[in-house]
Amino acid sequence: MKKILVLHTGGTIAMQEDEHGAVTPNLVNPLYSTIESLSSIASVVVDDYLNIPSPHMTPSLMVNLAHRLKERVESEQLDGIVVTHGTDTLEETAYLLDLILDINNPVIVTGAMRSSNELGSDGPHNLISAVKTAASEDAYGKGVLVVLNDEIHTAKNVTKTHSSNIATFQSPQYGPIGIVTKRGVNFHHTPAKRDCYAITSLEKRVVLLKTYTGMDATTIDAISETSIHGLVIEAFGQGNVPPTIMPALDRLINRGIPVVLVSRCFSGIVQDTYAYDGGGRTLKELGVIFTNGLNGQKARLKLMVALEKTNDNDQLQTLFLT
Structure with missing residues (x-):
């Protein structure tokens, strides 16, 4: 038994x-x-x-x-x-x-x-x-x-x-x-792969924000004044945000603070499809990290874990596409 x-x-x-x-x-x-x-x-x-x-x-x-x-x-x-x-x-x-x-x-x-x-x-x-x-x-x-x-x-x-x-x-x-x-x-199904990271503690502070119509840079700028180590954005649809927050995201990324993108939709993944200001493609060019189907609360936890291993944006992007 x-x-x-x-x-x-x-x-x-x-x-x-x-x-x-x-x-x-x-x-x-x-x-x-x-x-x-x-x-x-x-x-x-x-x-x-x-x-x-x-x-x-x-x-x-x-x-x-x-x-x-x-x-x-x-x-x-x-x-x-x-x-x-x-x-x-x-x-x-x-x-x-x-x-x-x-x-x-x-x-x-x-x-x-x-x-x-x-x-x-x-x-x-x-x-x-x-x-x-x-x-x-x-x-x-x-x-x-x-x-x-x-x-x-x-x-x-x-x-x-x-x-x-x-x-x-x-x-x-x-x-x-x-x-x-x-x-x-x-x-009736078996998971194809699994991430596993050897860490002993979580010390990084990561904030989760949901986008909404008319959102401006005020909230992001206020958060950036605190001692955060990363930001997760729940974007519209396939991964699009109001253009008014793009400068604030750019300032965060230039300071070495990673920004991770998920969709606020119930299903689907974010993609660099739309090339207008605030669209997924412009976010990708800005250096925003795209995920592969995680929701916001789980992407926050994964970023906290990943930041214990690396601060490199390219490496973080690879980890989030796993």
């Missing part, structure tokens, strides 16, 4: 709703009653590592989490790991773990959209599905995976798409790579 670590970090999956409808952290994790029923699936070890709402999660805590997971895998000969997490920042924690956690053991991140005592609570079922996936031989070597609602997603592609629906986690363009059924775990 596989030995699986279930590490808790908090979130809705570990909360309860009171008589007034307020959902708050619970002193005793309600998932313990579910853990007891997992004995037929795996030998489960529990680690009550954190108990925080997911908006309280930070990149530093994510890095510490990665260190803890690696240490426990190496010291206890674990076959797989399940991390329970709040859904608001679940995709960011999963992606950062995928970027810096250099182990091949299955690492599954799961959560819940409904607290433990709400009608139709999805936490227990998601935990069971996650443990099944972590114990699956086919999950080995696929990087960090996200399992909710009986679907298996890659950390790179998955995102939260609905504020309350239990089917909120989806992978735009690509879809899930597998499903969990009563009979077992079935993968």
Whole structure:
């Protein structure tokens, strides 16, 4: 029987709703009653590592989490790991773990959209599905995976798409790579490649901004007065911005501060297609770094990680097209 670590970090999956409808952290994790029923699936070890709402999660805590997971895998000969997490920042924690956690053991991140005592609570079922996936031989070597609602997603592609629906986690363009059924775990896709960077801490400050009509250089200039090390811009469509912010972006790049471009669209990638002022081609000529389908919050994390390895704009561009 596989030995699986279930590490808790908090979130809705570990909360309860009171008589007034307020959902708050619970002193005793309600998932313990579910853990007891997992004995037929795996030998489960529990680690009550954190108990925080997911908006309280930070990149530093994510890095510490990665260190803890690696240490426990190496010291206890674990076959797989399940991390329970709040859904608001679940995709960011999963992606950062995928970027810096250099182990091949299955690492599954799961959560819940409904607290433990709400009608139709999805936490227990998601935990069971996650443990099944972590114990699956086919999950080995696929990087960090996200399992909710009986679907298996890659950390790179998955995102939260609905504020309350239990089917909120989806992978735009690509879809899930597998499903969990009563009979077992079935993968129908395999990730082609995976980035992994050996870092021990994240010290760089990266800001994420979304473009909007009528946007001017004021906000970017104000941000540039702070001690930032990088900027991610969520651009229109295929990667276009208001022409009024071009001078501010140029000033940042000339100061050696990398600017990374993503699309604010739900699907698609940025491309250097349009040659008008503020279009993708003019941004490319300016030295803006183009991504290959990452959303804004994940591009920010990747830039933070990449800046720990290099400040060279050409090298950063190569890393973001991987």
